[in-house]
């Protein structure tokens with residue numbers, strides 16, 4: 001069995017789905033996290049009435065790597081997706097987990113592609129936020145047939161991706 005460090009290195013450096021706005025829309029900061037220190041590092045922090053959050057896609061993400069790894073928030077330190085947990089426990093092989101990661105990333109890339117075509121490519125919003133805005137936009141009416149066809153393809157991909165994330169990634 002791989003060591004914990006090797007497992008994380010192998011899977012997470014090929015993935016980034018819990019940082020890039022596909023699995024989550026933000027990271028909620030905890031009492032032990034220093035929001036001001038994160039801001040000093042150039043990371044945007046949203047202060048709401050009862051919560052403080054770092055929006056995703058995370059500004060610290062560089063490819064699939066965290067450029068703030070040593071000072072990442074506690075939620076980032078403790079989160080383990082289902083694939084990671086299964087590989088760590090020996091329930092699944094790393095190559096099997098990597099196949100799921102590749103498939104989920106491919107679906108997310110296709111969704112990004114259709115969102116871009118439909119003019120919803122805001123790089124600071126999560127995939128689900130962009131998708132919701134896109135659907136609202138379509139509901140307001142006035143879309144051409146080709147746009148509606150692209151939306152139908154997008155909806156199919158998002159449906160597949162959501163099912164896969166629920167089944168294979170959320171712990």
Ligand code: SF4
Pocket residue numbers: 011012013015016017018019023079080081082083084169
């Ligand atoms: S989703 Fe899982 S495998 Fe991917 S980066 Fe996050 S913890 Fe690692």
Ligand code: SF4
Pocket residue numbers: 018019027058059060061062065066067068069072073076
């Ligand atoms: S701080 Fe690092 S680990 Fe946390 S969401 Fe951002 S890129 Fe991911």
